[in-house]
Amino acid sequence: MTDLSRFPITKKWPAAHPERLQLYSLPTPNGVKVAIALEEIGLAYEPHLVSFTTNDQLSPEFLSLNPNNKIPAIIDPDGPGGRPLPLFESGAILIYLADKTGQLLPQDPARRYEAIQWLMFQMGGIGPMFGQVGFFHKFAGKDYEDKRPRDRYIAEARRLLNVLNMHLEGRAWLVGDEYTIADIATWPWVNNLIGFYGARDLVGYDDFPEVDRVLQAFLARPAVQRGLKIPARD
Structure with missing residues (x-):
């Protein structure tokens, strides 16, 4: 059986399935990126809720894995060379998972x-x-x-939405017809902006129909629907 006992975080969040990738997260825009990617890939994993309500992210156990006290973070028991790999920063984790499985990143170097x-x-x-x-x-x-x-931030949000809107004309996803980790990273934030933050009218979201078209396609994916709820809140 895989032994993850050398990682202090497993004292606070014991691994029931230490042979699976361990995900420490919360269903925020950054947190769901990795859950969605794992659901899309189909890689076995075990999620652990890092509750901000009880400041879990500031606990010594969590800081032992991510000294920057941010979610998400992972331990892959089957990392490079077959050795466990601890990793934080959502973007780094997404690239790692794509490289590990050969999914969600184009094989062509330029498109990658x-x-x-x-x-x-x-x-x-x-x-x-x-x-x-x-x-x-x-x-x-x-x-x-x-x-x-x-x-100032409203204006910058509108500018960024316009960048997306212009780029997406004639494209199914951010990289043409290929769904990638770039989409998995981006669309939870757009969804959060107009949903949880309630800023749809504030940023004039309806001015960006291409953005909404792709957001709706993203939200319709079964893996996305599952990943948006992982880890389940208490």
Whole structure:
């Protein structure tokens, strides 16, 4: 049987199936990326809920796996060379899973880098900027009298949505007809912006029909529907 006991995180979240990939996450836009990818790939895994309500992400056990105290993180018991691999950062995990299984990244080198390019676009732009819209519209920032910070992030969110909208004309997915990790990274954030954050009207989302077309295609995928709920909240 696979032994993961050298990883302190397994003391707080014991592995019932240590031979499976261990996922430590929460169903947020970043967290569901890896669950969706695993569901799409069909790789066996065991999810563990990292609850922000009880500050699990700040526990010594979680910090032993990800010192940056962010979800998601994984331990793959069957990593390179057959040795367990701990890994954090959602983008890095998505690339790793795609390389491990030969899925969700184009085999053609040029198109592979095109997919990684759009993955980085999500990580460097869409995620941080949409998250700031959420902060200033839904969370504590909404109470600030000065609305200039909010308006700055609204404008940037619209700019990013327009980049997506123009790019998607005539394309099924971000990399043409091929569904990739770039889509898995991007669309949970778009969905969160207009759903959980309630910013549809705020950012003028209906001005971007190509974005919504692809979002709806993404949400219709069975693996996405499952992954959006993993790990299940208490």
